[in-house]
Amino acid sequence: MSGFVFPNELHVIWTVMIVLYPYTTGMVAGAFIVSSLYHVFGITRLRPIARFSLVSSFAFLLFATFPLLIHLGHPERAFNIMITPHFTSAMSGFGFVYMIYGILVFLEIWFCYRADFISHHTAAGGIVKAIYYVLLLGVTEQNEHTDQVDHKMVKALAGVGIPVACILHGYVGFLFGSIKANPWWSTPLMFIIFIFSAVVSGISVLIFLYQFVNWLRKSAIDQDALDVMARLLWGFMIVAVVLELMELLSLAYEQTERWAVLKFLITGPLWYTYVVFQLLICSLGSFLLLSFVTLIRLPKRLSNLLIFISSILLLGQVLLMRWNVVIGGQLVSRSYRGFTSFLPGIFEKEGLVVAAVIFIIPFLLLRQFDKIFPFFTPDIRKSNA
């Protein structure tokens, strides 16, 4: 603690779990948007990772609420947010947005994989056949017409899903940005910054996993798809970082009361996590690497290595951004006269170990999902569903 903080501010109440939540939902939204780039915007070079991104989005989505449940003082009342919503609160929409998005992604996966399920159903026997029968809701018919309907449905769901994904994550940004009491959070730009950083984390995790899984399986990667993703990552990270820097610049230039305290936040408690690691190492580092990859023709192996390193750097950058927003905002006293301090616990309920376990589960789940929804095998249908 330095300077003066209100006595109740000595307790930082939103900790590691609240850092993890926007990080995970960012990946959910980002990965979904990548799949939509193929399904809706017709970037066909992304076809090899379109299914993978959709299933990844779903895997992250299933566990995104876990950190919140662990954080809540009364998790058994969590559904009150939908049973007795108080609509003047930005947070009250959470359950509905989350539910709509979940249904949407699930439906899109279902339509996307329906033809695969039918072929599995036909080939399998016994219980597995029965499971696929239930999964198909008893409809095992497949022909050109059903493929077309599936494709249309996927396209429509992916189209609707883009704004919903943006709302899901942008709204998390809004939760912070709309808190006028907090000088570090209160900005309308928070909404947009969160969306762009979500896309960055989504593409980063897909690049990381795509290269890692293919390296593990010793299978060839689709260079075209990887190059497109690297370019997209480069573009989105530039927008995300510039938006954040513009916010900082305007704060510094306006020289208001807020800046009087925030400049000490940035040069003090957040110096390493924000300035050194987030901005200089992760943002600038990945920007330079991706610039090399995109602008200069490099040998494939080197180029892929640089893309891989960039994806790791940007995963770190977004995680640090979440940390610096969530924790950083609570370090500033609302007295504008000092800063409280925070060090995460390791083994406690909201500590680092629990956070790491929750973060890893979706990746393990993804491994299992691959058996049900094989995402690296090409679509068996002619239409690009």
Next chain:
Amino acid sequence: MKNEQKKLSRRGFIRRALYNTAGICVGSITLAAFGKSEDKPIPQMTDDLSEFDWGFIVDITRCIGCGACVRACKAENKVPDSYFRTWVERYEIDANEDVHVDSPNGALDSFKENHVQDKHIVKGFFVPKLCNHCRTSPCVQVCPVGASFVSPDGVVLIDKKNCIGCGYCVQACPYGCRYLSRPPGTADKCTLCYHRIHRGQSTACVLACPRKARVCGNLKDPDSEIRRMLNERPYYMLKPELGTNPKCAYIGLDKEVK
């Protein structure tokens, strides 16, 4: 010679001291017995809560930083350690216009040690803080389940049976008046001793204050002490620029207080 006449003998000094003490005692007893106190008791609550709009005044010019209010609040409301429904801040401004603020343990044990040792302090004062029971409360606005609410008589309260313990209200309060302790895992704050005021009793902090630096009353009653003070004295609110419309008025508020 004149100097010698003015010089007070020991006997004379004791005599005068005794007379003065006796005078003060008699005067006080007479006032207590027959004098009409200006303190109007808070009127007994009726069933019609709309007749009330509870407000609060903190008179900074009267606060001596004894911390009696903090101790009374802790005892009355069983506030957990290191959390505060009310606290007192000490402001010391030195000759270089540097402002030094502290509130050791919320002033629960008063201010026993000097905060500033080697500066020439030119101005100093104490500021008691508590929930402002804002008319447009950000904490009530952001509660996702409606557990934070404004009572019909204008007190911001928390329904602890419905609170999910998300902590959003704690983040939204610009004054740092809310806290979330675990257990019980629900948000908490000053209730203006709602269990007392609706029975016609004053709040614990008001009763404990030896300097009448705190006044709680019905803003809808034109004859109430709080209304009279607001009509007669200049006052200001904390952070009015945030549009929260606090109902806690501060008399003698300095610009340095946030």
